[in-house]
Amino acid sequence: MTVNARTMIRPPLTATLALGLIVAGCGNEVRLGGTRTGSGLDTDPLRPADTTPPVAECEASPAIITPGTAADFLAEASYDPDGIPIIDHRWELLTAPTGSKARLPAGEVNRAGFLPDLAGTYVARLIVTNDRGSTSAHCDATLSVRPDEALWVEAIPKWDDDVQVVVARGSTINADFDTADICVAGSCNVDWGDTNNAVDDPRVLSDDLLDGVEVVAIEAPASGPYLIGVSDGPGEVLLGANEVVVRVFAFGDLASEISVDLTGERETPTPLFRIKFPEGSVGNL
Secondary structure (H helix, E strand, O other): OOOOOOOOOOOOHHHHHHHOEEEEHHHOEEEEOOEEEOOEEEOOOOOOOOOOOOEOOOEEEOOEEOOOOOEEEEOOOOEOOOOOOEEEEEEEEEEOOOOOOOOOOOOOOOEEEEOOOOOEEEEEEEEEEEOOOOEOOOEEEEEEEOOOOOEEEEEEEOOOOOEEEEEEEOOOOOOOOOOOOEEEOOEOOOOOOOOOOHHHOOEEEEOHHHHOOEEEEEOOOOOEEEEEEEEEOOOOOOOOOOEEEEEEEEOOEEEEEEEEEOOOOOOOOEEEEEEEEOOOEEEEO
16 A cells, blocks of 8 residues: 555554544644643542542540540541542531630541540541542531539630539529538538438549539439539639630530629628439429
8 A cells, every 4th residue: 555645544443542632623632541630630540539539537535525534526437439549637626615725636537535524526627639639528527525423503704703603502593592401512512411411422633723614413312403503713813704615414414504704792692493303303493
């Protein structure tokens, strides 16, 4: 066969497909294998196509803890369906109990050693990104901080002030805490219920001046009604606005929450809740 300048020899179609050769119109765009990425042409025929977004998998471990213990937020099960490496794990603490100042610890894949400062529910959100820039849908990991004590009372001042949780018991107590059977955090030395049995006595577990939250708890309260309130303590003087969040837990669950203003050094107890055991029923005053 004679070949002249006007003759073109075309390779077989199968050979063209095997080479992955693409010729697009007059633009002379040629691609041998590979895939197109968001930033341009990817000419590596061994690099997987980014066809499906990565998947964020997360959990809190353990998912339920008691106050004062730590948990880990884990993301190591996250993956990319196309086998593309995940290069970023972005965490944020999405929700926390009112008044919490807890922060996620530093980390890359996992966030280990998260220490909650209050009882309640914490939700951390995870989004992962692969090395092509594709991001996942979010994954939410829930951590529940549940007190073991049947009665757990937290008082969280908004500002650095000294507040005291006040707890009284007995059928004769009134809204003015007019009773000798009373526990005021800082001077709580009562023996309630069974004599010399500490499980039914109130204990001060945290001081707001040291830890940012005042906590009084009773492991197994004796049957009967209890009155709960707060007062301004003598440890600090704050004459301006003094907002305090008070939260009551019964058998590990948040039973009630209220915000109270103690502006003006109100050292007289402010009654907030009545709670009755063994029912654990709570009413706001």
